[in-house]
Amino acid sequence: MRYRPFGSTGLLISELVFGGGAVGGILIRADDDTRREAIRRALAGGVNWIDTAASYGDGRSEEALGWLLREVEESPYVSTKFTIDPGRREDIGGQLERSLHASLERLQRDRVDLLQLHNPVMPETGRRSLGVAEILGSGGVADSLDRMVEQGLTGHVGFTALGDPGACRQVIESGRFASAQVYHNLLNPSAGRAMPPGWSGFDFENLIESCAERGMAVLNIRVLAAGVIATDRRHGREGGLFPGADVETDERRTAAVFAELKDRYGTRAQTAIRYALANQPVSGVLVGIAELEQVDEALGAVELGPLPEDALTLLDTLYAGDFGLTDG
Numbered sequence: 001m002r003y004r005p006f007g008s009t010g011l012l013i014s015e016l017v018f019g020g021g022a023v024g025g026i027l028i029r030a031d032d033d034t035r036r037e038a039i040r041r042a043l044a045g046g047v048n049w050i051d052t053a054a055s056y057g058d059g060r061s062e063e064a065l066g067w068l069l070r071e072v073e074e075s076p077y078v079s080t081k082f083t084i085d086p087g088r089r090e091d092i093g094g095q096l097e098r099s100l101h102a103s104l105e106r107l108q109r110d111r112v113d114l115l116q117l118h119n120p121v122m123p124e125t126g127r128r129s130l131g132v133a134e135i136l137g138s139g140g141v142a143d144s145l146d147r148m149v150e151q152g153l154t155g156h157v158g159f160t161a162l163g164d165p166g167a168c169r170q171v172i173e174s175g176r177f178a179s180a181q182v183y184h185n186l187l188n189p190s191a192g193r194a195m196p197p198g199w200s201g202f203d204f205e206n207l208i209e210s211c212a213e214r215g216m217a218v219l220n221i222r223v224l225a226a227g228v229i230a231t232d233r234r235h236g237r238e239g240g241l242f243p244g245a246d247v248e249t250d251e252r253r254t255a256a257v258f259a260e261l262k263d264r265y266g267t268r269a270q271t272a273i274r275y276a277l278a279n280q281p282v283s284g285v286l287v288g289i290a291e292l293e294q295v296d297e298a299l300g301a302v303e304l305g306p307l308p309e310d311a312l313t314l315l316d317t318l319y320a321g322d323f324g325l326t327d328g
Contacts, residue, residue, distance in 0.1 A: 001046025001302060006283050007217030009156050009178050011113075013049045013077060015277055016302050017219060017284040018042045020052035020061040023226050024288025027064040028057035035064055036071065038295055043074045045299040051219065051286055053081035053118055054103050062106035070108060078107065079114035079219075081160070084141065086125045089134050093144040100153055114179060115154035117141055120163035121171055129163055132170050142176040158217070161191075162242065165205040172210045179217035181286070182207055183242065184279065185225050186272050187253040189319065192279045196320045201249075202242045212281035220276045220285045225250050227290075229257075230269035256323040260314045269294070270301035275315070278306035 003012040018039070020027045026038050042050075050069075052061045062080060069076070082099035084092055100115060117135070125131035135141045145157040158179035161168040172180060183204060184191040191204035211218050224230045228250040258268060265271045276285045287298045318324070 008215035
C-alpha cells in the first residue's frame with residue numbers, strides 16, 4: 001500500500017479508501033462474518049481510511065463499523081457525512097449537530113476524523129440541494145462545522161462536490177473545507193482534466209485542479225460508476241448522480257473503453273482504480289465493496305500502480321472522439 005497527503009491536513013492516507021456506502025453495501029447487507037473479514041482484509045492490506053455516512057442503510061453502515069472497529073487492533077481514520085433538510089434551513093446548525101451526535105453514537109466514537117456535507121451544491125437551495133449562501137453564509141454549514149471542530153467532535157470538514165460545478169468551485173475557493181469528494185472515472189474524467197471539444201457528457205469542469213490549487217484533499221468517488229465499469233451484472237443501485245447520467249450510456253462507454261484497453265491492465269475494476277490513481281492530486285480512491293473478493297481485487301490494483309502513459313494516451317483518443325458514440 002502507498003500513502004498520499006490528505007491535502008494540507010498533515011494526514012497521510014492509503015491510496016485505497018474502504019467505502020461503506022449502499023452501492024457496494026457489504027457493511028449493510030452482508031452477514032457478520034463476511035463484514036468482519038472484509039474489514040480485516042482491507043486493514044491487513046494497509047487501508048487506513050474508511051468512509052461512511054448517516055444515510056447509508058439508514059445508519060446501518062455506521063452501526064456495523066461501531067462494533068467491527070472495536071474488534072481490531074488497527075485504528076483507521078473514519079469519515080462520515082450528514083444531510084441537511086433544505087426545508088428547515090433556519091436550523092442548519094441544529095440539524096448538523098444532532099446528525100453528528102447520532103453518528104458518533106452509532107460509530108461508538110467520541111469523534112470522527114472528517115465530517116462532510118452530503119447535499120448536492122447548487123447556486124440556490126432546492127428540494128434536496130443547498131445553495132452557496134446556506135453553506136458559506138453567516139450561521140450556515142461552514143460556520144456550524146467550525147463549531148464541531150472547536151468542540152473536538154471532528155478533526156476536519158469536507159463536502160461532496162456534486163451539483164453545479166460553478167457552485168462547487170465557489171465552496172472550494174472559500175477555503176472553509178479541507179476536502180471534497182469528487183466524481184471522477186474512466187467514463188467521465190471531466191473533474192480531473194479539461195475535456196476536448198465535442199464532449200457530450202456532463203462536465204465537472206476540472207474540479208480536482210481547483211482543489212489542488214487550494215491544498216484541498218480529494219476523495220475520488222464513483223470510480224467504478226456504481227459498478228457498471230466493473231461488471232455486466234446489475235444490482236439496481238446504479239442511479240446517476242448528475243444530469244444526463246444513465247446506465248445505458250455508461251455501458252456503451254465502458255464497452256468502448258475496454259475494446260481499446262482489453263485486459264492488459266488488470267480486471268475492469270483494477271483498470272478503473274488505476275486510472276484514478278494516475279491523477280496525482282487524488283488523495284484516495286474510494287471503492288465500494290459488495291463481495292470479499294473485491295477487497296483483494298482493489299488491493300491488487302493499488303499494487304499494480306497508476307495506469308501507464310500508453311493506456312492514458314489510448315483513453316485520450318477515445319475522449320477526443322467522444323467514445324466514437326453519439327449520446328442521445
